[in-house]
Amino acid sequence: MTVMQGNAGYARGASAYARVGVESSVMSASPHQLIVMLFDGAQAAIRAARLHLQDGRIEARGESISRALNIINNGLRAALDIERGGEIATRLDSLYDYISTRLIEANLRRDMAALDECDHLIEEIASAWREIGSTTN
Template identity: 65%
Template sequence: MAAMQGAGAYAKVGVESGVMSASSHQLIVMLFDGARTAMRAARIHMNEGHVAEKGASISKALDIVNNGLLAALDGERGGEVAGNLASLYEYIARRLLAANARNDVEALDEAERLLDDIASAWRDIEPQVAGT
């Protein structure tokens, strides 16, 4: 038990160190990764009938989408692109809510696919952001 707590603390320090040294672009990539991990966990819990755990995982994904990705948008500087992303993030959030309420794997799959598409595009611009 103590070893597990120690490993958890070590992992938390590693994540915190990564966040502290990450660029804003890398932080957004971390948010996408976290949302994907939460959605995959939700799918496993959904398939195994673990209702509380499924809800917690979907809540984590929703929090990342709403309070991370959506909140990070800059409507002034991002213009129409930021507006379109905001609409897409709001749609993804609705699909996550539907997945949770109805144990709808298809809604969860759609939310994950859409988020993966955005994440892929975001990763493609990384070399341009880094100046390479």
């Protein structure tokens, strides 16, 4: 076995271990904690996109922005209940739509300010969501 084969095996093992850890966290999380995890994931993807933009890694930037868009549209927006959530849910839906549009623009225009804006908007919502969680526990 070469060093490269050993390192590749270690990387696969570490990756599998991380996946199990994430899956365990998801399986044991409350609905509130799952939303917090979605916010965290979206922000991590945006931070990665920012780094890729700075380093000129076009494909990686696109993948990170796609990950953020997926979390926002298929996670956060999909979790909204417009009928029961009323005006708050409607406003959040509009805000998520705006964030999605800005992320697409950030990718197309290589716009760091748009990534920063999206990260800031998500943090505003996430911090309020975390505050709600701390008062209900």
